[in-house]
Amino acid sequence: MNTGENSMSLLKLENVGYRYDSGNKILNGLDYTFEKGKMYAVTGKSGAGKTTLLSLISGLASPTEGSILFEGKDIKTIDRYHYRSRYVGVVFQQFNLLPHLNAVENVTLSMRASGKKFPDRQKRAMDMLSKVDLDENIVRRRILKLSGGEQQRVAIARALSYDPSIILADEPTGNLDLNTQKDIVDIFKRMAKDEGKCVIIVTHSPEVAKESDEIYELAPFSGKAAALG
Amino acid sequence: MFVIQNALKSIARSKGRNILIGIIVLAIAISSCVALAIKNAAAESEAAGLSAVKISGSIAVDRQKLLEAVSSSAGTDEDGSMDMGSMQEIMAQYPDLALDELLGYADSDFVEDFHYSETVSLSGTDDFVAYGAEEAAEAATGDEGNMRTGGFGGGQFGGEPVPIFGNNGMSMGDFSITGYSSESAMTEFVSGAAKITEGELFDMDSSDLSCLISEELAAINGLAIGDSFSLSNPSNEDEIYTFAVTGIYAGGDTGETGGGPQFSTAQDPANLICISYPAAASIVSNSESVGTSVTDIQGYERSSALSGQLAATFVFDNKADYDSFAEELGERGLSDYYTLSSSDISSYEASLVPLENLSGFATTLLLIVLAIGAVILIVVNIFNIRERKYEVGVLTAIGIKKGKVAMQFVTELLCVTLIAVILGAGIGAAISVPISNQLLASQIEQMQTQSQEQNQNFGRPGDFSQDEGPVQSGNGSFPGTIMLNAARTDAGYIDQINATVSPAILGELIGIGLLLTLLSSLAAVVFVLRYEPLKILANRT
Incomplete structure (x- = not known):
C-alpha cells in the first residue's frame, strides 16, 4: 500500500498547521516522518505547541492545515475512535486515569476498549504493570492512593497494554526522580527497539531527548521546527 | 458486551x-x-x-324527547307556555306499544327471552279486604274521608265513593292483580325475594282465575289453599271476579316502600295478587264487554271497563346484545320517540x-x-x-x-x-x-x-x-x-x-x-x- 518514501513511515505529517478557535496559530507547516522501531523526542519551549501536536497525532484534534497520514491514510478519513483505541497508546501529562478504578482495572478497560482479543486480559495487564515495576500490592489500589510516579507507570502500562503501533507520551518523566526517569526512558527504548513500536515523546528534558533516535524541536509561534537528529 | x-x-x-x-x-x-x-x-x-350478566330492558315512550319535539315545533302559545292541545295530540300518536308489536320485536336474535305481565287494579269486597286498608282509611279520614286517592295525577275526591281515575284513565282499586306470561316474568320469585310457602303455582297457560296471594292477605282474610275470594271493578261494583287461591307466597318485603309516600293500598306489595297472563287478559276483555260509560269527578266521560297496564321485558344475554337490539329497533322502523331502557344498566352505572x-x-x-x-x-x-x-x-x-x-x-x-x-x-x-x-x-x-x-x-x-x-x-x-x-x-x-x-x-x-x-x-x-x-x-x- 505504501510506496516510495512512505514505504517505511508509519506516520507522516504533511505541512501540518493548527489554529485555535480564537484564531491564534500555534503550529505551521510541519513535515515530520515517524517510523516503526524508533524513539522520537519532540522538544520546544512552553507554548510551542508540543501537547497540541500530540493531540493531533493521537486524533484528539484535527489539523486545521495539512494532513496526518497513518499507514498512508489521512486520519481525517478514518474512524478516529478506532484509531485511538487500537493503534495509538497515549500517556497523558496528567495521566487521565479513572480514579474510581484500580491500576489493573484501568489497564484492562483500555484493552477491552480496543476490541482486540487477548487470551488472558488480567494476566497481560499484570505483566504490563510489572514491566513498569509496579508490584501486585500496588496494582490493586485505587488510582488516588498511588503516588504521581506510580500513576505515571500505570498510565504507561495502559498505553502499552493493547499493543498499539504508536506510543505517544506527554512529559512522561516530568514527575519522576532521576532514577525513575531512566527506568521509564529505558522502557520506551525497549518498546521501540525490541517490539518495533514507534515511540514519540514530548519532553522538556534534554536527557530524555538525548536517548531518542530523532529530535523534532518546535519553535514557539513561528511555526518553524528543525530536525536535529 | x-x-x-x-x-x-x-x-x-x-x-x-x-x-x-x-x-x-x-x-x-x-x-x-x-x-x-x-x-x-x-x-x-x-x-x-x-x-356476563343478563340484562332486562323495556321499550317505552321517551316523554322527554317528545316534550322537546313539541316545544321546538310551533306548539307553544303566545305566552310561551305549552300548547296542551297539540301536545296531547302528539302524545296520542305515540301510545305505549301493544303486545303484538312487542312480540314482533321480541323475534330478534339478540333477545334471549321475552316476558310480560298485565296488571289491573281491583277493589276489595266485604269478605276480602286489603292489607293496610284500615290504616289507609284512618289516614284518609283525617283528610277528606276517602281512602281511595288517585295517585299522582288523577285524584280529586269528594264525599261520595266515586271512581277515581289514574293518569291513564284507569280506575284505582285496593289490589294489584298481575297476570304473568311465564315464570320468568315473575322476577321476584326468580330472584328469591318472594317464595311460595304453601300450595303451588297456578297454571300459566290457563285463563282460570287461580292465584297466588301474600301471607299477609291470607292471614287477615283467613284464607287457605283452595279457598276463593271476590274482587270488583272499582268503577263498577257489580262487576265481580272470583279468584281461587292455589298458593300463598311470602314476600321479602312487607310493604315498606323505601320511605316514600304511599298513595294507595294497591301499591303495597302485600296486596299483589299473581295470576296467569291469560287470566288477566280474560278479566280485561270481559270488563270491556260489560263496560258502561261513567262520568268521573272532573266531568269526563270514561268507560267503566278495566284497562290493563302492560309491562313487557326483553332479556338479553349481555350488554352487547342489548346495544345491538337497540340499534335494530331503529332499523326496523321503531320511532325515535321510543327508547329501550334498562334499570339493570342504569343502576349498574350508578353503582360504578x-x-x-x-x-x-x-x-x-x-x-x-x-x-x-x-x-x-x-x-x-x-x-x-x-x-x-x-x-x-x-x-x-x-x-x-x-x-x-x-x-x-x-x-x-x-x-x-x-x-x-x-x-x-x-x-x-x-x-x-x-x-x-x-x-x-x-x-x-x-x-x-x-x-x-x-x-x-x-x-x-x-x-x-x-x-x-x-x-x-x-x-x-x-x-x-x-x-x-x-x-x-x-x-x-x-x-x-x-x-x-x-x-x-x-x-x-x-x-x-x-x-x-x-x-x-x-x-x-x-x-x-x-x-x-x-x-x-x-x-x-
Missing part, C-alpha cells in the same frame, strides 16, 4: 448514587402500580359487570360512580407522579453526568465512542430502573388491593353523605339502606303498578375491587420505566454527545 459490563461495574461502584435513583424510581413505580391497578380493576369491573371517581383520581395521580418523577430523574441524571464529565473525557480519549459511553450511562439507569420497577410492582401488588378498597370506601362514604344530605334537604329520612327490595316504580306514570324488578332507591355501590397487578400492568409499568429512563437519559446522551474529550481533559488540567 463492553457497554453492559462497564455499566454493571459502574453500578456496583456507585452504590450511593444508584440507591438514590432506585428509591426515586421505586416511589414512582409503587404509585404508578397502585394507580394502574385501580384503573385496570375499575375498567374490568365496568366491562365484566355487564358482559365511586369506582369511576376513584379511577379518575388514579389517572390524575399517575400523571402527576410521572411528571414529577420525570423531572426529578432528569435533574438527578444531569447532575450525575456533570459529575462524571471527567470519566466521559477519559473514556472517549482512550477511544471509546461517545455513543457507547452514552449507551453505558443509559444502561446503568435502565438496570437500576428495572430493578426498582420490579420491586415497586411487588410492593404495589401487595398494597394495591387494601389501598384501593380503602380509597373506594371513602369515595362511597362521601357519595352516601351527599345523598343523605340531599334527602334530608327534601325532608326525607336520610338513611336509605343500600339494598332495597321491591319498591315502587320510580317513573310515577302509573302509580298503581308495582314493579317487582324496580330500580333501587339507592344504588348498591361496588365497594370491593380486585386491584391486582396483572402481567398487563407489569408490562405497562416496565413501559413507564423505559419511558422515564429514556426521557431522563436523553439529557445524559445530549451532554455526552456535546462533550469533546480534549476540552474536558484540558479543562481539568
Whole structure:
C-alpha cells in the first residue's frame, strides 16, 4: 500500500498547521516522518505547541492545515475512535486515569476498549504493570492512593497494554526522580527497539531527548521546527 | 458486551448514587402500580359487570324527547307556555306499544327471552279486604274521608265513593292483580325475594282465575289453599271476579316502600295478587264487554271497563346484545320517540360512580407522579453526568465512542430502573388491593353523605339502606303498578375491587420505566454527545 518514501513511515505529517478557535496559530507547516522501531523526542519551549501536536497525532484534534497520514491514510478519513483505541497508546501529562478504578482495572478497560482479543486480559495487564515495576500490592489500589510516579507507570502500562503501533507520551518523566526517569526512558527504548513500536515523546528534558533516535524541536509561534537528529 | 459490563461495574461502584435513583424510581413505580391497578380493576369491573350478566330492558315512550319535539315545533302559545292541545295530540300518536308489536320485536336474535305481565287494579269486597286498608282509611279520614286517592295525577275526591281515575284513565282499586306470561316474568320469585310457602303455582297457560296471594292477605282474610275470594271493578261494583287461591307466597318485603309516600293500598306489595297472563287478559276483555260509560269527578266521560297496564321485558344475554337490539329497533322502523331502557344498566352505572371517581383520581395521580418523577430523574441524571464529565473525557480519549459511553450511562439507569420497577410492582401488588378498597370506601362514604344530605334537604329520612327490595316504580306514570324488578332507591355501590397487578400492568409499568429512563437519559446522551474529550481533559488540567 505504501510506496516510495512512505514505504517505511508509519506516520507522516504533511505541512501540518493548527489554529485555535480564537484564531491564534500555534503550529505551521510541519513535515515530520515517524517510523516503526524508533524513539522520537519532540522538544520546544512552553507554548510551542508540543501537547497540541500530540493531540493531533493521537486524533484528539484535527489539523486545521495539512494532513496526518497513518499507514498512508489521512486520519481525517478514518474512524478516529478506532484509531485511538487500537493503534495509538497515549500517556497523558496528567495521566487521565479513572480514579474510581484500580491500576489493573484501568489497564484492562483500555484493552477491552480496543476490541482486540487477548487470551488472558488480567494476566497481560499484570505483566504490563510489572514491566513498569509496579508490584501486585500496588496494582490493586485505587488510582488516588498511588503516588504521581506510580500513576505515571500505570498510565504507561495502559498505553502499552493493547499493543498499539504508536506510543505517544506527554512529559512522561516530568514527575519522576532521576532514577525513575531512566527506568521509564529505558522502557520506551525497549518498546521501540525490541517490539518495533514507534515511540514519540514530548519532553522538556534534554536527557530524555538525548536517548531518542530523532529530535523534532518546535519553535514557539513561528511555526518553524528543525530536525536535529 | 463492553457497554453492559462497564455499566454493571459502574453500578456496583456507585452504590450511593444508584440507591438514590432506585428509591426515586421505586416511589414512582409503587404509585404508578397502585394507580394502574385501580384503573385496570375499575375498567374490568365496568366491562365484566355487564358482559356476563343478563340484562332486562323495556321499550317505552321517551316523554322527554317528545316534550322537546313539541316545544321546538310551533306548539307553544303566545305566552310561551305549552300548547296542551297539540301536545296531547302528539302524545296520542305515540301510545305505549301493544303486545303484538312487542312480540314482533321480541323475534330478534339478540333477545334471549321475552316476558310480560298485565296488571289491573281491583277493589276489595266485604269478605276480602286489603292489607293496610284500615290504616289507609284512618289516614284518609283525617283528610277528606276517602281512602281511595288517585295517585299522582288523577285524584280529586269528594264525599261520595266515586271512581277515581289514574293518569291513564284507569280506575284505582285496593289490589294489584298481575297476570304473568311465564315464570320468568315473575322476577321476584326468580330472584328469591318472594317464595311460595304453601300450595303451588297456578297454571300459566290457563285463563282460570287461580292465584297466588301474600301471607299477609291470607292471614287477615283467613284464607287457605283452595279457598276463593271476590274482587270488583272499582268503577263498577257489580262487576265481580272470583279468584281461587292455589298458593300463598311470602314476600321479602312487607310493604315498606323505601320511605316514600304511599298513595294507595294497591301499591303495597302485600296486596299483589299473581295470576296467569291469560287470566288477566280474560278479566280485561270481559270488563270491556260489560263496560258502561261513567262520568268521573272532573266531568269526563270514561268507560267503566278495566284497562290493563302492560309491562313487557326483553332479556338479553349481555350488554352487547342489548346495544345491538337497540340499534335494530331503529332499523326496523321503531320511532325515535321510543327508547329501550334498562334499570339493570342504569343502576349498574350508578353503582360504578365511586369506582369511576376513584379511577379518575388514579389517572390524575399517575400523571402527576410521572411528571414529577420525570423531572426529578432528569435533574438527578444531569447532575450525575456533570459529575462524571471527567470519566466521559477519559473514556472517549482512550477511544471509546461517545455513543457507547452514552449507551453505558443509559444502561446503568435502565438496570437500576428495572430493578426498582420490579420491586415497586411487588410492593404495589401487595398494597394495591387494601389501598384501593380503602380509597373506594371513602369515595362511597362521601357519595352516601351527599345523598343523605340531599334527602334530608327534601325532608326525607336520610338513611336509605343500600339494598332495597321491591319498591315502587320510580317513573310515577302509573302509580298503581308495582314493579317487582324496580330500580333501587339507592344504588348498591361496588365497594370491593380486585386491584391486582396483572402481567398487563407489569408490562405497562416496565413501559413507564423505559419511558422515564429514556426521557431522563436523553439529557445524559445530549451532554455526552456535546462533550469533546480534549476540552474536558484540558479543562481539568
